[in-house]
Amino acid sequence: MRSMVPRRRGVATAASVLLAxxxxxxxxxAQTTTGTLRGNVKDESGGALPGATxxxxxxDNGARAAATTETNGFFNIAVSPGPYSVTATLPSFGTExxxxxxxxxxxxRLDFELKVATRVSETVTVSAAAAVDFRTPEVTTNVxxxxxxxxxxxxxxxxxxxxxxxxxxxxxxxxxDTRYGGAMFRxxxxxARQVNVFIDxxxxxxxILKGGAFxxxxxxxxxxxxxxxxxxxxxxxxxxxxxENAAAAIINVSTRSGGNDLHGDxxxxxxxxxxxxxxxxxxxxxxxxxxxxxxxxxxPLIRDRLFGFGSYEQNDQxxxxxxxxxxxxTEPPEVAARFTGFDQGDVKSPFHSKLAFGKLTWQPxxxxxxxFTGNWRDESDRRDFGGIRAFSxxxxxxxxxxxxxxxxDSIFGNFFNDASLSWQQMKWIQGAIDTSTPHLIFFDIAEIxxxxxxxxxxxxxxxxxxxxxxxxxxxxxxGGATYAWANYDYDxxxxxxxxxxxxxxxxxxxxxxxxxxxxxxEVKFDNREFGxxxxxxxxxxxxxxxxxxIRWEYETNQLNNNFVTPPDVxxxxxxxxxxxxxxxxxxxxxxxxxxxxxxTGSNRPSYKDAFQPRLGMSYDLFGTGNTVFTGAWGRYxxxxxxxxxxxxxxxxxxxxxxxxxxDPRSTxxxxxxxxxxxxxxxxxxxGLEGLIASGVAGGPEIxxxxxxxKPPRTDxxxxxxxxxxxxxxxxxxxxxxxxxxxxxxxxxxxPGATPDKPDRFGHLIHANGFGTILYSSYSRRTWYDAxxxxxxxxxxxxxxxxxxxxxTYANSKQLGNENKIEGTAFGFDFFHPQNLRKVRGDNDxxxxxxxxxxxxxxxxxxxxxxxxxxxxxxxxxFDFSHEAASIRWNEGNPHRTRNIFGLWAYESLDLRLAxxxxxxxxxRLGVQADVFNVTNFKNFCGFExxxxxxxxxxxxxQYNTRRA
Numbered sequence: 001m002r003s004m005v006p007r008r009r010g011v012a013t014a015a016s017v018l019l020a021x022x023x024x025x026x027x028x029x030a031q032t033t034t035g036t037l038r039g040n041v042k043d044e045s046g047g048a049l050p051g052a053t054x055x056x057x058x059x060d061n062g063a064r065a066a067a068t069t070e071t072n073g074f075f076n077i078a079v080s081p082g083p084y085s086v087t088a089t090l091p092s093f094g095t096e097x098x099x100x101x102x103x104x105x106x107x108x109r110l111d112f113e114l115k116v117a118t119r120v121s122e123t124v125t126v127s128a129a130a131a132v133d134f135r136t137p138e139v140t141t142n143v144x145x146x147x148x149x150x151x152x153x154x155x156x157x158x159x160x161x162x163x164x165x166x167x168x169x170x171x172x173x174x175x176x177d178t179r180y181g182g183a184m185f186r187x188x189x190x191x192a193r194q195v196n197v198f199i200d201x202x203x204x205x206x207x208i209l210k211g212g213a214f215x216x217x218x219x220x221x222x223x224x225x226x227x228x229x230x231x232x233x234x235x236x237x238x239x240x241x242x243x244e245n246a247a248a249a250i251i252n253v254s255t256r257s258g259g260n261d262l263h264g265d266x267x268x269x270x271x272x273x274x275x276x277x278x279x280x281x282x283x284x285x286x287x288x289x290x291x292x293x294x295x296x297x298x299x300p301l302i303r304d305r306l307f308g309f310g311s312y313e314q315n316d317q318x319x320x321x322x323x324x325x326x327x328x329x330t331e332p333p334e335v336a337a338r339f340t341g342f343d344q345g346d347v348k349s350p351f352h353s354k355l356a357f358g359k360l361t362w363q364p365x366x367x368x369x370x371x372f373t374g375n376w377r378d379e380s381d382r383r384d385f386g387g388i389r390a391f392s393x394x395x396x397x398x399x400x401x402x403x404x405x406x407x408x409d410s411i412f413g414n415f416f417n418d419a420s421l422s423w424q425q426m427k428w429i430q431g432a433i434d435t436s437t438p439h440l441i442f443f444d445i446a447e448i449x450x451x452x453x454x455x456x457x458x459x460x461x462x463x464x465x466x467x468x469x470x471x472x473x474x475x476x477x478x479g480g481a482t483y484a485w486a487n488y489d490y491d492x493x494x495x496x497x498x499x500x501x502x503x504x505x506x507x508x509x510x511x512x513x514x515x516x517x518x519x520x521x522e523v524k525f526d527n528r529e530f531g532x533x534x535x536x537x538x539x540x541x542x543x544x545x546x547x548x549x550i551r552w553e554y555e556t557n558q559l560n561n562n563f564v565t566p567p568d569v570x571x572x573x574x575x576x577x578x579x580x581x582x583x584x585x586x587x588x589x590x591x592x593x594x595x596x597x598x599x600t601g602s603n604r605p606s607y608k609d610a611f612q613p614r615l616g617m618s619y620d621l622f623g624t625g626n627t628v629f630t631g632a633w634g635r636y637x638x639x640x641x642x643x644x645x646x647x648x649x650x651x652x653x654x655x656x657x658x659x660x661x662x663d664p665r666s667t668x669x670x671x672x673x674x675x676x677x678x679x680x681x682x683x684x685x686x687g688l689e690g691l692i693a694s695g696v697a698g699g700p701e702i703x704x705x706x707x708x709x710k711p712p713r714t715d716x717x718x719x720x721x722x723x724x725x726x727x728x729x730x731x732x733x734x735x736x737x738x739x740x741x742x743x744x745x746x747x748x749x750x751p752g753a754t755p756d757k758p759d760r761f762g763h764l765i766h767a768n769g770f771g772t773i774l775y776s777s778y779s780r781r782t783w784y785d786a787x788x789x790x791x792x793x794x795x796x797x798x799x800x801x802x803x804x805x806x807x808t809y810a811n812s813k814q815l816g817n818e819n820k821i822e823g824t825a826f827g828f829d830f831f832h833p834q835n836l837r838k839v840r841g842d843n844d845x846x847x848x849x850x851x852x853x854x855x856x857x858x859x860x861x862x863x864x865x866x867x868x869x870x871x872x873x874x875x876x877x878f879d880f881s882h883e884a885a886s887i888r889w890n891e892g893n894p895h896r897t898r899n900i901f902g903l904w905a906y907e908s909l910d911l912r913l914a915x916x917x918x919x920x921x922x923x924r925l926g927v928q929a930d931v932f933n934v935t936n937f938k939n940f941c942g943f944e945x946x947x948x949x950x951x952x953x954x955x956x957x958q959y960n961t962r963r964a
Contacts, residue, residue, distance in 0.1 A: 033201040033254065033418065034409070035102035037077040038133065039110040041069050041088050048073030049114060052090040059083040059099075060259035062304040064366040065411055067471070074539075076471040078409075078416040080369065081106075081231060081254045088112035103142045104254035105233040107133040109625060133625070135545050137616030137632035139237040139718055139735060139788070141165035145230055146795045146802070150854045150864045152912035152930045154963065156269075156292060156313070157222040158229045159185055159197075159251070163850050163868065165234035166788035166806040167735065168249055169843055184216045187236055187249035188737040189784030189812040189841050191822040192216075194638050194712060196246035199224060199253040200373055201465075202405055202422045205245050207527075208457050208490060208642045210822045213251075215399050215428040215457075221353040221379040223401070225313040227265060227296040228357040228375075230256040236788075237716050237735055238632035241533040241549030241614045242467065242478060247638040247714040247739065255373070257361045258307030262299035269293070271963065277936055279958035286320040286346050294355075307361040315353040320346035321386030325446040328504065335508045339446050342390045349386070349394075353379040367411030377401035382433060389447040393439060396431040414471040422463050430455040435497045438684060440511075442502045452497045452515070456522075458489040476537040478549075484529040490646055493521040494656055498688055505668035510678045513660050513671055516688045520653040523646050528556040535614070543623050547616040547632075555606055558640060559709055563649050564601040569702055572767030573598060580750035580763060588748055588765050591832070592775055597704040604707040610637040626724040630733075633717040640711045644743050644776075644824050648705040655700035657692060658771060673762055674698070699770035703745070706776050710741045720788075727799070731790040742780025744816060744836075746827040748773040753831050756885035760831060779815070779833045780825060782841065786810040800856030808848040812841030817889050818876045829884040840874050840890035847871040864912045872896065872905025879947040892953060894943060899935065907937035908960055929964070936962035 041052040054075045055066040060082055067075045081104045087097040093114040102108050143161045153160055162185045163170045170185045171192075184192040195212040197204045204213045204223070214223035232253040235243065243250055269292040278285040294313030301308050323344045327336065357375040364370070378400055385394035405422030432451030439452040467480035496518065500511035535549025565573075576588040588594060614634035621627040660672035661682075676696055681687050691697045720733025753763035765773055787809045795802025817829050820842045830836050849869040856862055872894035879886045894905040901907060914928035933939070940955030 033080075033104070033198075033252075033407075034078045035081050035104060036107045037075075037079060037084070037086060037100075037102065037110055038107055039075060039112065040073045041075065041090070041112045041114060042073055043093070044113060044115055049090055049093070052088055052093075052112075052114070054086065054088050054112070056084045056086045058259075059085060060261070061257070061300075061307055061361070061363070062260060063363050063369060066367065067411075067414060070414075070471070070473055072473065074471075074474070076414070076469075076476055078411070078418075078469060080257075080409075086110055088114060090114055092116065103144065103231055103233070105140065105235070105252055106142055107136060109133040135618040135620065135625070135628055135630075137547060137618055137630040137718070138235055138239050139167070139720075139733060140239070141234045141236070141790075141806075143232050143234065144795065146854060147804075147852065148226065148229055148231065150795075150862060150912070150914070151852055151866050152864060152910040152932065153866070154910075154930070154932050155222065156226045156315075158224065158226045158232070158253075161232075162234050162249070162251055164804060164806065164852060165236050165249070166790055166808045166850075167236045167786055167810065168234060169845065169848070184211045184213075185249065185251075186212075186843060188247075188714065188716070188735075188739075189782045189810075189814070189843070190248040190714065190737070190739055191819070191842070193641055193822060194246060194248040194714070194739075195250065196244075197223075197251045197253065199375075200255050200371070200405075201407065201418075201420060202403060202424065202463070203245060204424075204426075205639070206426065207459060207486065207639050208488060209428060210641070210643075215401065215426045215459075217428060218383075218395075218397060218430070219379065219399050220351065220381065220383075221315065221377075221399065222313075222355060223377065224253075224375065225294065225296075225311045225355040225357050227267075227294060227313065228255050228309075228311045230254050237737065238614070238616060238634050238718050240547060240616070241535040241551040241612065242480070244482070244531050244533075244551060244553060245639060247636045247712055248737075255357065255359060256296070256298060256309055256311075257359055257371075258298035258300065258309040260300050260303055260307075262297075264295065264297035266295040267293060275964040277961040277963065279961055280938065281956070281958060282322075286322050288317075288319050290315070290317045292316075301360075305363055308359070309361075310358040311356065313353075313355040315351070317351040319349045319351065321349045321383075323347050323386055323388075323390060325388055326444050328444055330504065330507060331445060332507055332509065335442070335445075338440075338442075339448060342392070342446075342448055347385065347391045349381075349383050351379075351381045351383075353377070369409045371407045372405075373407075374404040375402070385433075388445065390449075392434040392437075392449060393447050393451055394433045395451060396433050398427070398429040398431065400427040400429070401425070416469040417466065418468075419466040420464075424459075424461045424463075426459045428455070428457040432497070438498045438500055440500050440502065442508050444504060445508065450497050452495050452499045454493050454496065456489070456491040459486065460488075461486040474539040477535070478537075479532075479534040481532040482530065485526070486529065487524075487526045488642060489522065489524050490643065490650070491522040492650060492654070493517065494654065496521070498685055500683060503668070506663065506666045509665050510663045510680075511661060511683070512666070512668075513658070514682075514688060515656070515658055516685070516692075517654055517656040518689070519655045521650075523650050523653065525557060525560065525642075525646065527558070530554045543620040545618045547614075547618075549614045551612040551614070553610045553612075553637060554608060555639075558606045558645075558711065559604050559705065559707070560599075560645050560649055561604045561606060562601050563599050563604070565598045565704075566652055568769070569652065570598055572702065572770050573704065573773075576748065576765050576767035576773060578750050578763055578765040581752040581757075586750040586765065588767075588773065591748065591751060591765075592704075596707050597775055599705070599707060607711055610711065611635075612637055628722045629720070630722065631717070631719040633715075635713060635715050637711050637713045640709065640743065644745075645705060645709075647824070648703045651701050651703045656771075657688070657697055657700060659688065659691065659697055699768075701771045702767070702773045704773065704775040706778065709743065709776065709778050712739065712741045712743075714739045714782075727793055729790075729792040729794075731788070733788045735784075735786045735788060737782070737784040739780075739782030739784070741778040742782070742816070742825065743776055743778050744780050744825040744827050744833075745774045745776050746833060747831065748775055749831050751832070754885065755830055755835060755887075756882050758883055760883075774826075777827075777833045779836060781815040783813040783838075784810065784841070795854045801854060803851070803853040805851045806849070808845075810844070810846060810848070812844040813838055814841045815839075817887070818842055820873075829887060837889070842890060843873050844890065845870050845873050859915070860917075861913065861915045864914075866908075866910040867901075868906065868908045869901055869904045870906035875943040876945050877947050877952070878945045881947070888947075892943060892945060895940060895953065895955065897938065899937065904937075906939050907935065908933045908939070909935055909937075931962070931964050933960055933962045 296311035298309035407420035616632035662675035942957035
């Protein structure tokens, strides 16, 4: 239920906020927070009219921006997104006014024809489809305010609308689809760590954890209040040099602003157990309820000068996870007695989220706009239990985000400047529900005890940026620079509460393996980031445009540059050895260049070759702007994930030990070469500390980072053709992405220790006093080839209907094993970089369709729909007939079901019906009903991959059941 004041969406402007212009030398960051009005002014004979004034007035807040035409009659005006009245005037000529709406990052083409000696003013409304300028080589999709407001969506997470863009995959809510670690998006055969999100120009890149942005690792919450999002742009591929810190898709968000009219919204959504269909694996739906409510308001503080906007949103959920321990027939009574006292059945998994956003917009003069913004997020979640996992083993997770900033946009003739300063803090806290007892894992029965690991990750960043745009004849030149200083606090107490593993071969009577960590878990570090770019949009002829740009980035502490390998580790590395299959001694230096892995604090320079050229072209085939051919090539460099990098140092301060045990009661061999006879006194933290003190536990792991590590990058190119037929827009493109420099960690082993050898772990290279030695390699690669087909009719209030359809055919490959959770990559199944195999990509979905529609009906009723169809991503078949060498990575195809839309592995047809009821002057009450996955299509996950199983290929979970 919604209560509303009639509103006009204010200017959905860009990030952060004002600063005195004097603070900014030409320093900048580079992401578009505006749209562009571009075109020509001519007379009745088609001749250019230089010196004409073109003025754009925002219909919501009265903001004005103007430009004077060049000698060829050309003009270019950068404006905040919103509705505009654009007027062209010239002495001795009449005036012409056109009304148009500008979206973020969008170029709107407006051409004026002025008549001589007339005082008559003509006003023309230009349709959304007719206004779009196709002459851009970027693969981009604009998500409009109407799509965000009207399309059905279950979670109110604006990131879900990124699925409207071809080639972009969005992960479902973490509570349903556990294949991935949170609600996030990805593209181009890359994982989510390579994406980025900008809100009003402020980057929400997560430099440490997986997920790419917003600290979304393992989060089922929304990162930003949806009512604050005015619109956004999805740049899937081949974006220009002004964009940074991404090797895959970028989302560029413009938030809502206040205007001259007061407007407000309030909403309340409720969902309960009875509104959610059970899965085929449940005999009933677990108890569940959700309350999601919020409000927003915007309006003038000083008419035409100062405006305010604010929003708040809260999400309170009580999900219930079903806990049910297994009880094999071979379970001894003394083992069964361990599981008494733990709650089973439906156990509450509470989730709470609070989101807030505020903005002040000041327009001191024509061509000047200042903004001050701030946002806040506070999320808590008790999860990661259920099935055979007891509540006490779960996670108490918190995500906390805060940011503030200021931005000043200024127009000086044909020069536009955007300067900003911003501050941001993101916290990701993975606490524990209980740590009073060790974490005990009884395979096939239960997991009991406390949580083993707690983490606390904090990222703080100040960013100073400035971007200038010059219009010079047939050239639009844009350049800028950025300077950011970031501080990180990475605290990972891995297995501080010991893990003990019990297996059926030992009748679960004693643990055959244990993990334990202790020491200093916190690592603090900082980084300085510099970036500069220059690009030119050159109109060579009225039909041919060339976009050329280059970007360069540098980080002072990209690889933990000042880290010094401890002397005892250096000595261990230089002496580490093992005996190979021929009986010869192999040293670590025989398989890697040891000098490239020992850091002295001065031999690990930051990468200086992050030059990223980007080139694009467009050709208007008939000179009408309706049929345009485009092509582009570019290089894109991203951050090295800092969690991967700082594990090297972390493993020296936080000692991580692994133990293996043996016992006469066991019927299976131990899982290491030097097992410890089991004693019940070891079943505690103190017991393992005693083993370490006695020297029988081996030693901690050694992680060695390659000094010459390069950051991940992609090379991208595409060709396409775009066609406009009246209000309809069509496009077809071929898209190619090649990824390089993916980081992966390998165990140090003799050359003959290959994946087909059953005793390969007996040939690991060790050093006295230490455990496993791991070394890094940046040898992972990806290949992505795709065809995108799009059809679109933008919704307009006058037509009262619109639709969009995208189809993606993709073929994705990767070098290495499956890594669907997108965490740190390991090469234990290959042992050496040269053994890596080219396999299907983790997200290799060959066919993907997304369709949406909005239709206005009589009596203020509105119908909308969102359809998603997917052929499914692969799963791995664990074939051990030739040890790890025969594992069929990502070769399993998910089950497909035929229905009215064809043969698919995934389907969700979502519907919404809404109606507004007038309450009083200026107030409406809105009621809407949503149904998701109307057909209750069975979307499966968790496919059995063991090659000898009779259930091979069958699912063990289901997600996105029908709900209302």
